[in-house]
Amino acid sequence: MGFLSKITRLRKNRQFDYQPRYFDDKGKGNPYKIETKFDKFRSTASNQRGLKNKISNALNDTKRRGDRNITIRLTIIIAILVLFFLYIIDFDLSIFFS
Secondary structure, three states: OHHHHHHHOOOOOOOOOOOOOOOOOOOOOOOOOOOOOOOOOOOOOOOOOOHHHHHHHHHHHHHOOOOHHHHHHHHHHHHHHHHHHHHHOOOOHHHOOO
């Protein structure tokens, strides 16, 4: 057995202490991980799987309030577009007023 173990024994992997030339580790994590700026703010970028986790993430997203200025601006734009559409199709607004 002693003779066969010398032939069939696997060598231990060598470990190298490689550090890239322009890498300055200041606690920012892995420099090779590709990540966009906004991944930490996205709820859809999580690795959680399963129907229960997806539903709970969707419910948490609905609870989160958006920016008030954006919602006001969006409602004004939608109102203007609806009025413009009603003007194009020649809708008579006098039916709402007596």
